[in-house]
Amino acid sequence: MTEKILVVGPAWVGDMVLAQSLFKLLKQRHPGSTLDVLAPRWTLPLLARMPEVDEAIALDVGHGELRLGERLRLGRELRARGYDRAIVLPNSFKSAIVPYAAQARVRTGYVGELRYGLLNDARPLDKPKLPRTVDRFVALALAPDEALPEIPAPRIRADMDKARTALARQGRSLPSAPVLGLCPGAEYGPAKRWPAEYFADVAQAKLAAGWEVWLFGSDNDAAVTGAIQSMTGKRCLDLGGKTTLEEAIDLLSLTAAVVTNDSGLMHVAAALDRQVIALYGSSDPRHTPPLSDKATVLYLDLECSPCFKRECPLKHLKCLRDLAPDRVLAALRE
Numbered sequence: 001m002t003e004k005i006l007v008v009g010p011a012w013v014g015d016m017v018l019a020q021s022l023f024k025l026l027k028q029r030h031p032g033s034t035l036d037v038l039a040p041r042w043t044l045p046l047l048a049r050m051p052e053v054d055e056a057i058a059l060d061v062g063h064g065e066l067r068l069g070e071r072l073r074l075g076r077e078l079r080a081r082g083y084d085r086a087i088v089l090p091n092s093f094k095s096a097i098v099p100y101a102a103q104a105r106v107r108t109g110y111v112g113e114l115r116y117g118l119l120n121d122a123r124p125l126d127k128p129k130l131p132r133t134v135d136r137f138v139a140l141a142l143a144p145d146e147a148l149p150e151i152p153a154p155r156i157r158a159d160m161d162k163a164r165t166a167l168a169r170q171g172r173s174l175p176s177a178p179v180l181g182l183c184p185g186a187e188y189g190p191a192k193r194w195p196a197e198y199f200a201d202v203a204q205a206k207l208a209a210g211w212e213v214w215l216f217g218s219d220n221d222a223a224v225t226g227a228i229q230s231m232t233g234k235r236c237l238d239l240g241g242k243t244t245l246e247e248a249i250d251l252l253s254l255t256a257a258v259v260t261n262d263s264g265l266m267h268v269a270a271a272l273d274r275q276v277i278a279l280y281g282s283s284d285p286r287h288t289p290p291l292s293d294k295a296t297v298l299y300l301d302l303e304c305s306p307c308f309k310r311e312c313p314l315k316h317l318k319c320l321r322d323l324a325p326d327r328v329l330a331a332l333r334e
Contacts, residue, residue, distance in 0.1 A: 002032045006078070006086040006104055008095050009039035009047075011063055012187075013245070013264030014288065015133060016043045017271050019089060020154040021291065022137040023052035028152070029141070036081070038074075038098055045246035046268070049156040059098070066094050075101020087140045088119065108140050133288050153291045154271040158253030166247040172237065174254070179212045180332075181252055181269065183260035184228060185221030185240075189310025191282035192261050194320050196224050200231035201325040202259055206332075207235050214255065215240055216248055216265055257332055262288065270295050277331045281320040282307050296331045298323055 005026060009016055016039065026035055036055045037047055040063070047056035059074065061067040075098040086099035088109035096118035099107045108121040116122055123144060130136045130148075138151055167173060184199045186192035203213045213232070215225040217240040225240025243251065249268055252258065257275040260266040262283045269276050270290035278290050280299040284306040289297060299305075305319040312319075 002034075003030050003084040004034045004082055005030070005036070006081075006083045006099060006102065007035065007037045008086065008088040008090065008099060008109075009037045009043065010089050011040050011043070013043060013046060014262075014267040015089075016046055017154050017156070017264070017267035018134045018288070018291065019137050020050050020052065020156065020271065021134050021151050022087070022089075022141055023050060024152040024154075025138055025141055025149070027052045036083075042245065045244065045249070046156065048246075049158070049249060051157065068094075068097065071097040072101045074098055078102040088115075089137055089140070091125075093118070110136070110140075131286055134291060151291075154267070155273065156249065156268070156271045158250050158272060160250070160253075162246065163250035163254055166243060166251055170237065170239070170242070175212050177210055177212050178256040179214055179254055180206045181214050181216055181255035181258040181260075181274070182225075182228065182236075183216045183258060183263055183265040183269070184224045185217040185265075186261040186263045187218070187220065188283075191307070191309050191312050191317065191319075192263070192280075193224070194261055194279045194281070194323065195317075196227045197231060198323075198325045198328075199259070200228045202328050202332075203228060203232045203236055205325075205329055207232065211256075212237065214251065216243075216252065217241065259328055259332070266290055275332070277328055279320065279323060279328070281305065281317065281323075282309055282312070284308070296334070298327060298331060 034054050037053050038057045041058040044056045047053045079102050083104035085106040086104035088096050091112035093113035096115045100118040106121050107119045109119045110125040111122050182199050213236040215236050215238045217225045219241040222241035225238050229236050229238040252269050253272045258269040259277045262280050266278050270292035276290050276295040278297045285297045285299050300319055302319050
């Protein structure tokens with residue numbers, strides 16, 4: 001049956017990549033349906049690279065802001081679209097306001113933050129049954145007691161012409177040698193960040209082997225990419241804070257392999273079908289793994305991890321410091 005579907009997407013880049021598995025499943029099960037995604041404006045370049053999304057609708061409110069009037073106004077504007085169903089991925093009260101104001105016929109989401117009046121298909125979340133974030137997203141497209149199907153992996157598109165333009169802005173042309181991408185940032189906090197000097201050791205080894213090394217990150221990561229650049233004698237291409245998300249997607253598509261913390265860019269690299277070496281410390285790879293058969297997860301699974309803290313509560317960060325660069329280089333060779 002042809003349906004008009006609205007999905008309220010997550011605010012984090014990595015979670016939005018994982019949400020593509022839900023989008024793909026919806027399109028598989030409802031051919032010809034219209035799928036719109038309501039999301040923060042900063043995630044729109046990512047949604048533009050997902051062919052399953054018919055329209056990305058910007059929610060222009062800051063992270064964590066209620067802005068009730070703005071949400072109600074947007075919902076009333078969307079009412080004329082006549083959505084048959086809405087799926088609300090975040091668990092907050094505010095995330096369910098727009099579908100309610102839009103009068104979507106069925107509004108599905110997990111029980112949370114007093115949302116019973118806003119959702120008419122509120123479901124309890126069985127965390128042991130649905131251990132991964134992607135499982136929880138996909139389950140909302142199913143009947144309440146339906147078993148999970150085979151989950152399609154995220155696969156986003158890159159634009160080669162835009163990649164060339166982005167490189168030209170950095171005074172570079174398309175690489176003639178293999179490129180290693182390094183993503184040393186993690187917005188959540190230091191407990192998810194492998195030491196900068198370890199990234200530099202990996203970079204030095206690959207530079208000596210004739211590779212190019214590109215450093216990726218947001219404005220908040222510019223300090224750590226700059227430190228790695230300094231440790232490697234400025235022989236890398238430091239893109240920290242110098243690209244938009246759209247440019248980062250296109251440039252990551254040119255890499256042969258990516259070494260990355262558990263971050264949004266990790267999920268982007270996996271969705272671009274790159275070889276990914278994913279480094280986990282305070283977070284749990286059983287909850288948010290990169291969804292790719294080309295991804296290798298390195299995780300020590302210490303007694304104190306995962307702690308899910310922003311900073312190491314024991315002040316030693318052994319979960320990442322004891323993960324030696326040699327292990328990463330061995331994984332790259334495999």
